[in-house]
Every structure is written in structure tokens, then in C-alpha cells.
Amino acid sequence: MxxxxxxxxxxxxxxxxxxxxxxxxxxxxxxxxxxxxxxxxxxxxxxxxxxxxxxxxxxxxxxxxxxxxxxxxxAGRIQEKGVCYTLKLKTKQDLNREVVKADSATTRIPELDFEIPPFTQKGSLSTIEGLLDRAVAGLEQDQPVRRAIQPDVAEKIDEFIQKLKKLKDVEHEFTLVIEDPSGNSFVENPHAPQKDESLTVTWFTRTSQQDVLLGLKADDDEDNEPAGNDLETMRNEVLVFNTNCPECNAPASTNMKLVQIPHFKEVIIMATNCDSCGHRTNEVKSGGATEELGTKITLHITDPSDMTRDVLKSETCGVCIPELDFELGMAALGGKFTTLEGLLKDIKDMVVGKNPFVSGDSGVEDRIQKLNEFGKKIDQIIAGELDVHIVLDDPAGNSYLQNVYAPEPDPEMTTEKYTRSFEQNEDLGLNDMKTEDYQEEH
Structure with a gap:
């Protein structure tokens, strides 16, 4: 052995x-x-x-x-939040989308009232068609025994198997939902870097039961309330605690500090440095509660000096560049406190440099070319050669873009406050209120 x-x-x-x-x-x-x-x-x-x-x-x-x-x-770490992918399949081409499905993921097809519970299948790297074939194979596995012992049940399962197989013809639109509390599943966006209109990605906070299923806590674990002086301690000094590197999993240290951003609010900045592989992370979390209103900040980039503006992108903030038809969903890059140039470089690195479905052996030539062209346009924006707008849309209201004219208004920047939709409140975990109560209040 x-x-x-x-x-x-x-x-x-x-x-x-x-x-x-x-x-x-x-x-x-x-x-x-x-x-x-x-x-x-x-x-x-x-x-x-x-x-x-x-x-x-x-x-x-x-x-x-x-x-x-x-x-x-x-073999990596469980992500901070769970993820749910909802895909509307409209053509046979959608069946070729690649999927990483962790063993902790639940797979559902609502139109057939069909569900594959978590931990009943091993994790897989496949396509949508492969997922359907695997589901059919699982149902067919014990059919010979059922036909001999329970012929009525076997007949009904045969009928259902035919419905699953019929989905591969995509004669009618159907929905595939992959919900993974570990956050380690993924569904390909073949239109990257553009937004995929057929695919909805939402991130959610795990429940205590999901933490138990993932082995993150014991059944009898209880959340401990922080000490009353923790907030004051974070304001006055840098806190250091042991963790593991998200890249190589080696022991590392994370520094945490509560920082006041001028003309904005307090935020928690967390930085991890790994001595083993040299990897560094910079993560920002809001130091306060979710604001009553969402915030949409739009900046018209007119000069290369705009790249030096400070940016606080919370983990709930989406980023949009309308001229490139590009939209980055909330939680895609996590929380960051950087410059506008740093944010654009992170976007380029994530969409082009680290995209597993458009690079290397798995890439398709025209898709790779499209992604490379997107990367060149990001470089042009950084160099001030492209006239574009950048939009930060944060339903939690915890993101910030520096006004270099402060305290005077910025002629190139607008800030809009708006009332969140019920769906946005769901995404933020503000779901204590029933739907009808929320709609009546707003």
C-alpha cells in the first residue's frame, strides 16, 4: 500500500x-x-x-x-461563502459547458423535480451533458433488480430516465441549479469576459448545519461572542493570527487592522503573507453594518492620473465597464482596498490569466483571442488610451471610490443611492422579512 x-x-x-x-x-x-x-x-x-x-x-x-x-x-480550502449557479439551458451548445462539481454540491433540475443530494456522488470535472449521463447511469444501475422485485417502480423510473435523456435534445428550455456550500464548484461562462445572460451566480453565507456537514464545526459548537474591547484593540494595533496560505496551504500569518477611510467609514483590512511560496493576499471587510440603501458609483475615466484613485471594493460589490460590455458579479474578486489601476489589473488577471476554460489545453482558439483582446483593452484603459466608464454597484453600500476634488464635488464621478430589491436582500442574507412584508414596506 x-x-x-x-x-x-x-x-x-x-x-x-x-x-x-x-x-x-x-x-x-x-x-x-x-x-x-x-x-x-x-x-x-x-x-x-x-x-x-x-x-x-x-x-x-x-x-x-x-x-x-x-x-x-x-485538496484546497473551503471558500468563505457558498455558491449557487443557476443556468438556463436553451440550445444543445449549452450542454458542452464545462462544470466542476464538488462532492458537497446539490444538483437540481426544477422542471423535473429532480435532485441529486450532496455527498451522494464524488466530485467531477465534466460537462452539462456528462452530468446528465451520470445521473441516468445512476438510475439505471439497479433497474434489473427492480424489474424483478418491483416492476411498477421500475417502470416509473424508466419513464423518468427517458425524460432525463430527452433533456439532451433541448427541445424546451430547462434549468440546472448547482448549489455548493463549500464554494468550490464552477460552471463555465463561454461568453467571458462578457456577462452570461443565461447564468446567474449568487454567493451565500453557510448555515450552521452546512458548516457541520463540511466538517468546519462540531454539532455542539456555539459561536462565541467577541470580547467587548476587541474593536478598540483593532483600532489601536495590528492583530496577528495564524492561518494557512490559500495557495500552497503552508502555515502563514494574517495581519488585521481597523482603518478609517477619509470621507467614508471604518473598514477591516486583512493581509496574508506566505513565506513558503511568496503568495500575498489583501482582503477588505466592512467595519460596519449593511447600509439602508445600496450605492452605485460611476467614474468617467478621462486621464491616466485616475488610476491612482483609491478604491474600496467590498465583497458585495459588482464592477461594470459598459463600453466593454463587461460585468463582474459580487464576490468575484472578494473585498479589496487598492487603487483603480490595481483593481483593473486584478480583473485582467482573473478573467484572462487565471481562466481555466479559456487558456492552456482546454482553450478554444477564438475564445482565447477574444480574451486576449479584452486584456489589451484593459491595458489601454490603464494607459489612458480608452474613453470608458467604470461602475461600482454595491447593494450593501459599503464600497468607495476616492474623490480627488474632496470636499468639492467630482465632475467626473456620480454617486447614486438606491433601494435594494428583494432579491438583493436575499443575496445579502437580509431575509428575515417575508416577501409580502418587504414589498409592502417598499
């Missing part, structure tokens, strides 16, 4: 997927076949996919009976 030491699954062992990496060969382990109980071969590949951190791809094959099985497991 082969054993992988704990130290060996960190650092350089998790490598980026590349066809040019001849050393990136899978590890082969002799293991028992669960079908015929003879010995087969399991191949393990420890790799890193941008957006999903480290993953373990395992593939089993039995030469004796021909049985094979492939699955994917996350």
Missing part, C-alpha cells in the same frame, strides 16, 4: 496543468477493483486549476473486468 506523506502534498507537488510538463505524470497505485475484487490500477494526479485551488484527480482501471472510474476531489 502506498502512502503519500503530508509534506509531499504541499508546494510544488500541486502543479498547473500543462501539456509541456513532461514531469507531471500521475502516481500509480495498485488497488482492489470494487466490481470484480481483483487488483486494478489507480492513477492520482495532484494539480492546480485556477479558481479552484488544488485538486486531486483519480482514475481507476481494471484490466481483469474492464471496469473504470474517474473522480475529482478538492
Amino acid at each position: 502506498s502512502v503519500i506523506a503530508e509534506d509531499s502534498v504541499r508546494g510544488s507537488v500541486f502543479k498547473d496543468i500543462s501539456a509541456d510538463d513532461e514531469d507531471g505524470q500521475p502516481t500509480e497505485i495498485e488497488s482492489m477493483c470494487m466490481n470484480c475484487h481483483e487488483n486494478g490500477t489507480t492513477r492520482l494526479l495532484l494539480t492546480r486549476i485556477p479558481f479552484f485551488k488544488e485538486i486531486i484527480v483519480s482514475s481507476f482501471n481494471c484490466d481483469n473486468c474492464g471496469w473504470s472510474n474517474t473522480e475529482i476531489q478538492s
